[in-house]
Amino acid sequence: MTEAPERTIEPLDLPADPGPSGQVGRPVLRYGGGDRTSGAQKFLADLSFPGALQVALVTIPVGCADVLGVDTTAARAIPGVVDVLTAADFPSRVPRFGVSHQDRPVLAEGRVNYHGEPVAAVVAETLDAAQAAARAVRVEYRELPGVYSLDAALAPGAHLVQDPSIRPGDPAAATNVLEDALYTWGDLADEEARTSVVVADVYTFPMVTHFPIEPGGTVVVPTDQGGLDIYSPVQHPYLLQRTIASVAGLPLNRVRVFAPDPGGGFGGKQNPKIEPLLAFLALRTRRTCRLVLSLEETFQSMRRAGCRITARTGFTQDGEITFHQVDADFQIGAYADVAPRVMAKGSYVAAGPYRVPAVRIAARAVLTNTTPSTAFRGFGSPQVAWATESQLDAGARLLGLDGLEVRRRNLVAKGEAFVRGESEATADGEWWQSLEKAAELIGWGEPLGPNRGRGIAVGIKPGATSGLSQSLVRLLCDGSAIVYAGTSDMGQGARTLWQQIVADELGTPLDEVSVVSGDTGTVPFDLQTSASRSTVFMGSAVLEACRDVRQRVLALYAESTGVPADQLSERPGALVTPDGELSLPEAARQALGSLRGEFIGQGTRRLRGKGNHPLGGDAAFYEFNATAIEVEVDRETGELLLTKHVTVSDVGTELNPLQVVSQDEGAAIMGLGHSQMEQLLLDEHGRIRNLGALDYRIPTFKDVPLELITGAIENHDGPGPYGSKGISEGALLCTAGALGAAVAQATGVAIPDLPLTPERVWAAMEAAGTDRPD
Amino acid sequence: MTSTHADDDLQTVTLTVNGSERTVAVPPHRTLLDGLRDEVGLPGTKSCCAEGECGACTVLLDGRAVNACLVLCVEVEGRDVTTVEGLSRNGLTDLQEEFLNAGAVQCGFCIPGQVVSAEYLLRTNPSPSEEQIREGMSGNLCRCAGYQRIVRAVQATAVRRGGGHD
Numbered sequence: 001m002t003e004a005p006e007r008t009i010e011p012l013d014l015p016a017d018p019g020p021s022g023q024v025g026r027p028v029l030r031y032g033g034g035d036r037t038s039g040a041q042k043f044l045a046d047l048s049f050p051g052a053l054q055v056a057l058v059t060i061p062v063g064c065a066d067v068l069g070v071d072t073t074a075a076r077a078i079p080g081v082v083d084v085l086t087a088a089d090f091p092s093r094v095p096r097f098g099v100s101h102q103d104r105p106v107l108a109e110g111r112v113n114y115h116g117e118p119v120a121a122v123v124a125e126t127l128d129a130a131q132a133a134a135r136a137v138r139v140e141y142r143e144l145p146g147v148y149s150l151d152a153a154l155a156p157g158a159h160l161v162q163d164p165s166i167r168p169g170d171p172a173a174a175t176n177v178l179e180d181a182l183y184t185w186g187d188l189a190d191e192e193a194r195t196s197v198v199v200a201d202v203y204t205f206p207m208v209t210h211f212p213i214e215p216g217g218t219v220v221v222p223t224d225q226g227g228l229d230i231y232s233p234v235q236h237p238y239l240l241q242r243t244i245a246s247v248a249g250l251p252l253n254r255v256r257v258f259a260p261d262p263g264g265g266f267g268g269k270q271n272p273k274i275e276p277l278l279a280f281l282a283l284r285t286r287r288t289c290r291l292v293l294s295l296e297e298t299f300q301s302m303r304r305a306g307c308r309i310t311a312r313t314g315f316t317q318d319g320e321i322t323f324h325q326v327d328a329d330f331q332i333g334a335y336a337d338v339a340p341r342v343m344a345k346g347s348y349v350a351a352g353p354y355r356v357p358a359v360r361i362a363a364r365a366v367l368t369n370t371t372p373s374t375a376f377r378g379f380g381s382p383q384v385a386w387a388t389e390s391q392l393d394a395g396a397r398l399l400g401l402d403g404l405e406v407r408r409r410n411l412v413a414k415g416e417a418f419v420r421g422e423s424e425a426t427a428d429g430e431w432w433q434s435l436e437k438a439a440e441l442i443g444w445g446e447p448l449g450p451n452r453g454r455g456i457a458v459g460i461k462p463g464a465t466s467g468l469s470q471s472l473v474r475l476l477c478d479g480s481a482i483v484y485a486g487t488s489d490m491g492q493g494a495r496t497l498w499q500q501i502v503a504d505e506l507g508t509p510l511d512e513v514s515v516v517s518g519d520t521g522t523v524p525f526d527l528q529t530s531a532s533r534s535t536v537f538m539g540s541a542v543l544e545a546c547r548d549v550r551q552r553v554l555a556l557y558a559e560s561t562g563v564p565a566d567q568l569s570e571r572p573g574a575l576v577t578p579d580g581e582l583s584l585p586e587a588a589r590q591a592l593g594s595l596r597g598e599f600i601g602q603g604t605r606r607l608r609g610k611g612n613h614p615l616g617g618d619a620a621f622y623e624f625n626a627t628a629i630e631v632e633v634d635r636e637t638g639e640l641l642l643t644k645h646v647t648v649s650d651v652g653t654e655l656n657p658l659q660v661v662s663q664d665e666g667a668a669i670m671g672l673g674h675s676q677m678e679q680l681l682l683d684e685h686g687r688i689r690n691l692g693a694l695d696y697r698i699p700t701f702k703d704v705p706l707e708l709i710t711g712a713i714e715n716h717d718g719p720g721p722y723g724s725k726g727i728s729e730g731a732l733l734c735t736a737g738a739l740g741a742a743v744a745q746a747t748g749v750a751i752p753d754l755p756l757t758p759e760r761v762w763a764a765m766e767a768a769g770t771d772r773p774d
Numbered sequence: 775m776t777s778t779h780a781d782d783d784l785q786t787v788t789l790t791v792n793g794s795e796r797t798v799a800v801p802p803h804r805t806l807l808d809g810l811r812d813e814v815g816l817p818g819t820k821s822c823c824a825e826g827e828c829g830a831c832t833v834l835l836d837g838r839a840v841n842a843c844l845v846l847c848v849e850v851e852g853r854d855v856t857t858v859e860g861l862s863r864n865g866l867t868d869l870q871e872e873f874l875n876a877g878a879v880q881c882g883f884c885i886p887g888q889v890v891s892a893e894y895l896l897r898t899n900p901s902p903s904e905e906q907i908r909e910g911m912s913g914n915l916c917r918c919a920g921y922q923r924i925v926r927a928v929q930a931t932a933v934r935r936g937g938g939h940d
Contacts, residue, residue: 030880034866034870036881036882036885037866037870037874037886037889038859038886039819040859043820045817045821046817128801210917212881213830213881213916214883215821263882263884264917264918295824490881491880491882493880658877659877662918662920665921665923666880669919693823693825694825694827698917699919700915700921701907701909701911702912704919708922
């Protein structure tokens, strides 16, 4: 295969009317949606593997312990049990893996570092036998004084979550700080000297779990060629392929990852977790091994980093921010996963999308004996935005400004830097338009009823800072087309967009475009499905592949018909000949002639990072959102009734307005989860107390605001196809800030801790003496 | 002593699934959810929380919406079960079409349960108010949080069926 053409991300030439044949920009219904409503869609647990062995994990009921012994005798005696794998079964040390630190063992090696970390795995002919045997495995352990909170982890002499030996050469190896980040610009002393008002507080953001409705799991099939077929509903099949190849010592071509559509991912299904363990089980038994996780096991395998943010912010009398200081500690859990990057990338924007002359942001990724945290929609931004947005409102209240006005006075204009210093970042959109539209839609300034309050906030998140997506598009001889694109479709609707793009660019009817994904054996490389990148990266690759197809049609048409190529031209959906225009499928049919065949176009979109940039490169785009919330507080109970919730995102171009609305509403309500009700609670042994759907509350139908309105700002100024940007996270970035400001206005009390549960709101009113209006 | 449910523990249960009589041999602890998925071979009904909180496994049992994870196979002897597959035997229903039209289907994992719950709601209340839809559907979780889209889908279906609400 020839080298695919490369370019860096840059705005494409924008057609005056995006979407020449009109599918792009329309609310096209979801690709594959019919199967998803009829029950025909096959998720991982629905796939049939006759004769597969079933796997059950063995865990112990504490968060930190030395494992003294594992007795598998009784388990092995249970009929149907094929094998029990423990750390002792590995020839030397247990292999470790991880995206940034190779710190996570395939099975706990001598020590359990969080509640739910598997100590052993049972393989049996039936699930009943596997689960019975898992209960029969006797684990002798000695509980250790694990660190389950930031305070405990950072205390002098604290128990070390990771043995210093697995952090060789790291000067901080004798602490629980895994990584830190520091961003500074301007002169804090100078700015403080001209400051009129200073606000300071300590904010907390809870540990929350992704709670995909599909718990997930993995099936590994050993192949006759000594390789492995891995079935896992992951966002990053190509990363999983590389990880398995590495720990199993196999070449990439013998590890094939099938990724059935994730039933919800939200970041939790990005990085490998149990797949390496399943791979070893399959290699040992030479049988297909299957594990479908319970929801409880899923809770124990993914969460968002909790965060504590100490913030100090100065303002002039006019409400201009003079300086902003942030110390942010992210509670990341027992292993790194991608959490150090969550810390670094989230805190990078901890001064918000504002014009701040002097800033000092110091952030740390702190290990604790808890579930390893990972990517979760927003990727560190919601945590810091909670603090920064609350600080703006605190300053505004002291200065007699409202939340809209203080943001108007500080929001950067397009092209203006909001991160300064060596790694400057500038606004890539007319962000003020989102702010003003949100204010308009909420009815900012209109009179409020009793016990009501209104808040407005903005949020920002850097998109991908490097990336690579490759795509193939096949135009078949009958004019239908097949797109190969490795993006995982976990609900965002990526395949629908590829279908729309191909329909417009090749002139193929929408329903004659099919999309293949989820198979590393047949679909070209895609770095990952994360950071709302796919529209920009894979979308551009698909677009380029379509243009490649058109060039090839033109060339073969010239060769087949004898019309000189320089008398031909192509445009979306058509070939222009001296005798007039032909639809591209018709031109393709004529060019292919009686031998038929097909055209194969390829597209690549690559964004190389910058070695000297703290994030590894400039963001391809920013997600910007403004959210406004109106709330009514029940002063007797502290309950919040959201009467109106508005969210407006800067989207560049809406390629599919229906999918944008779905994503925005979904993100907004997910944001209400961590703002109002969600939090993982631990007991003194580091066990999750609210483990499972019964005790861990997420938003339901009854938590949806009475009015939920989403809006989009379209200036066609994004780097993706037709001026698009990624949009899937924006609407939850600043939900908490908007809600917190609304509650503060309604109650007269600003609460720095999330979630704003009825109990917490009631207690705050009680403490402030504001709970009795008369 | 741990039981492993040998074959002689199996109990025979005969039930009607989507209009067809089916007989399965299951251990007494087997839930209707697992029985439908693993024994009857209908994986459209989804498993998530396994404790009756999420609604992903909603089926109609003698015409009433239940969480299949909270019902044992042995309890459904002689009874009538309709799964999502049974609703859409003749292609997508009006309700399923409206789910798509409203943009209610994202990852799709909860959707079979949502569709069955919504079908039950509309059969028992052909003209539900928005508040009644929120109440009636409140046992079904959607982490993509397509709730408002689903409400619109139910409203549109009610109108199509001659119901609807001012």
